[in-house]
Amino acid sequence: MKYGFVLPGGDARTAADMARVAEEAGWDAFFVWEPVWGVDAWVCLTAAAMVTQRIRLGTMLTPISRMRPWKLASETATLDNLSGGRVILAVGLGAPETGFAEFGEVTDRKTRAELMDEGLDILTGLWRGQPFSYEGKHYQVRPTAFMPPAPPVQQPRIPIWVVGAWHRPKSLARVLRYDGILPNPLTPEGEHRPLTPEDVREIRAYVQANRTDATPFDIVAEGATPGDDRQRAAEMAREWADAGATWWIEALWSANEEADGPARVRRRVEQGPPRYER
Numbered sequence: 483m484k485y486g487f488v489l490p491g492g493d494a495r496t497a498a499d500m501a502r503v504a505e506e507a508g509w510d511a512f513f514v515w516e517p518v519w520g521v522d523a524w525v526c527l528t529a530a531a532m533v534t535q536r537i538r539l540g541t542m543l544t545p546i547s548r549m550r551p552w553k554l555a556s557e558t559a560t561l562d563n564l565s566g567g568r569v570i571l572a573v574g575l576g577a578p579e580t581g582f583a584e585f586g587e588v589t590d591r592k593t594r595a596e597l598m599d600e601g602l603d604i605l606t607g608l609w610r611g612q613p614f615s616y617e618g619k620h621y622q623v624r625p626t627a628f629m630p631p632a633p634p635v636q637q638p639r640i641p642i643w644v645v646g647a648w649h650r651p652k653s654l655a656r657v658l659r660y661d662g663i664l665p666n667p668l669t670p671e672g673e674h675r676p677l678t679p680e681d682v683r684e685i686r687a688y689v690q691a692n693r694t695d696a697t698p699f700d701i702v703a704e705g706a707t708p709g710d711d712r713q714r715a716a717e718m719a720r721e722w723a724d725a726g727a728t729w730w731i732e733a734l735w736s737a738n739e740e741a742d743g744p745a746r747v748r749r750r751v752e753q754g755p756p757r758y759e760r
Contacts (some may be wrong), residue, residue, distance in 0.1 A: 483719065483722070483723040483727060483728055483730055484510040484511065484728065484729050484730075485508075485509055485510050485511070485719075485729070485730050485731075485732065485755030485756065485757065486509060486510060486511035486512065486513055486515040486538070486540075486542075486729060486730070486732065487504050487509050487512055487513065487731070487732045487751055488514070488515065488704075488731060488732065488733045488734075488735075489512070489513065489514050489515075489526075489543045490515070490733070490734055490735050490736075490737050490743070490745070490747060491515075491521075491737070491738045491743070491744075492521070492694065492744065493521050493526075494521065494522075494525050494526045494528075494529040494531065495593065496665065496744075497512075497514055497526035497527070497529055497530050498526075498529035498530050498532065498533050499533075500512070500530075500562070500747070500748065500751055501529075501533065501534050501537060501539070502529030502530075502533045502534055503748065503751050503752060504537060505535070505536055505537040505750050505760070507751055507752055507753070507754040507755075507756050508754045508755055508757070509537060509576055509578065509730075509732075509751070509754070510537065510538060510699075511535075511537060511538035511539070511540060511570060511729075511731075512537050512539055512540075513528060513539075513540050513541060513542035513570075513572070513731065514526045514527060514530075514541060514542070515541070515543075516541045516543065516544045516545065517550075517580065517581070518548065518580055518581035518582060518585055518587065519581055519583075519585065520652075523544070524557045524561060527539045527540070527541075527561055527569075528561060528564065529729075531561060531564050531565040531568070531719045532564075534565075536568075537568070538568045538569070538570050539561065539568050539570070540569060540570030540571060540572055540643075541571065541572050542572050542731065542733075543562050543572040543573055543574045543576075543643075543645065543664065543695055544571060544572060544574075545573070545574060545575060545576025545594075546573045546574050546578065546579075546597070546598050546601040546605070547567075547575060547587075547588060547593075547595075547597035547598045547601065548576065548582065548587040548588065548597075548704070549601065551600070551601040551602075551604040551605045551608075551621065552604065552608060552623070554601070554605055554636055555604070555605045555608040555609060556631060558571055558605075558609075559608075559609060559632065559633060559634045559640075560566045560631060560632050561626035562634040562635050562636055562640055563632055563634070563635055565634030566635060566646070567634070567636045569634070569636070569640045569641075570640070570641050570643065571640055571641070571642050571643070572600070572643040572645075572664060572702075573598065573642060573643070573644055573645070574598075574644065574645030574664065574666075574694055575591065575594045575595065575598060575645065576586045576594070581582055589719060591608065592607075596619060596620060597620055598656075599656065600616075600618040600619065600620050600621050602619075602642070602656075602659075602660070603616060603618070604616050604621060606639055606642075608623075609633055609634050609639050609640065610633070610639075611630065611633050612625055612626065612627065612630050613625035619700045626739075638697070639661075641660075641661040641662060641700070642660040642661050642662070643660070643661060643662035643663065643664050643700060643702060644656055644657045644660050644662070644663060644664065645657075645663075645664045645666050646664065646665055646666060647661040647666050647668055647686075648665050648666060648668065648681060648684075648685060649668070650668065653666075654692075658689065658692060658693045658694075658695075659695075660700060661697065661698065661700065662699060662700030662701065662704050662728075662729075663685060663689070663699075663700070663701055664703055664704075665677050665681060665682070665685055665701070665702070665703075667681050674740030676702060677704075679721050679722060679724070679725035680725070682701055682703060682722065682725035682726045682727050683725045683726055684725070684751070685701055685727070686701060686726030689705065699728075700728045700729050701724045701726055701727050701728050701729070702728070702729045702731060703727040703730055703731070704730075704731040704732075704733050705718075705728070705730075705731075705732075705733065706732060706733060707719065707730075707732060707756040709749070709750045709754070709756075710753065712753075712756070714757035715756035716756050716757060716759070717758070718756060719755075719756040719757065719758050720758040723758070730755070730756065732750065732755070732756075734746065734747055734750060
């Protein structure tokens with residue numbers, strides 16, 4: 483299993499500093515969140531790329547339905563080249579309560595899902611290079627020869643992790659076309675609930691039974707482990723790994739609301755990932 487850390491807040495300078503610390507502490511990936519209005523995720527990740535050599539860099543997550551997919555294709559391909567092929571793109575519908583309506587973004591779930599599917603088609607199509615054309619319900623793209631950027635370093639594409647509603651077949655069908663799942667378990671009434679190791683076991687079996695692509699596929703679990711209790715942290719991580727998770731993402735989202743949040747985040751990064759002995 484690999485281990486990532488999500489920076490819950492901070493500017494680009496903070497992101498660069500924390501990514502460097504995370505690499506030194508042995509984390510495998512460093513993520514930032516992507517707001518509607520706020521500190522720009524791709525500037526943060528670019529700053530992080532300039533002071534690191536190994537650690538992977540990504541978003542957690544990118545709500546592609548409110549973006550121009552060609553702009554996102556440019557940003558991701560540029561960063562993948564700058565970093566030597568270290569980008570991970572995590573995508574989902576996003577949380578409308580984070581400012582969608584205030585800035586005139588689409589809030590209807592069905593429309594956002596359509597925009598997401600078309601956006602992913604365009605994103606991956608542009609990564610493959612020109613000539614590329616697309617005719618969709620929401621987007622139309624014609625081939626262009628005007629200064630196309632270099633393709634991503636990673637082939638056949640930058641890894642894309644997709645939020646998948648468990649057990650919603652339509653959502654899961656989208657997930658299986660890409661490279662990983664950020665599981666979003668739902669109750670029978672459609673309410674969100676916490677992910678469990680048993681969910682991960684079921685998801686792993688579902689992926690093995692239904693995914694036809696032979697390329698690697700990640701199952702991502704997220705939460706918080708006690709960095710000051712390495713044995714307990716390792717036990718928690720091992721439980722997820724045994725269930726089939728391939729990534730553990732350490733997320734201290736509540737630190738944004740605490741006076742000592744930045745110090746607590748830095749301390750947890752310095753403590754390193756909750757690796758366990760095989």
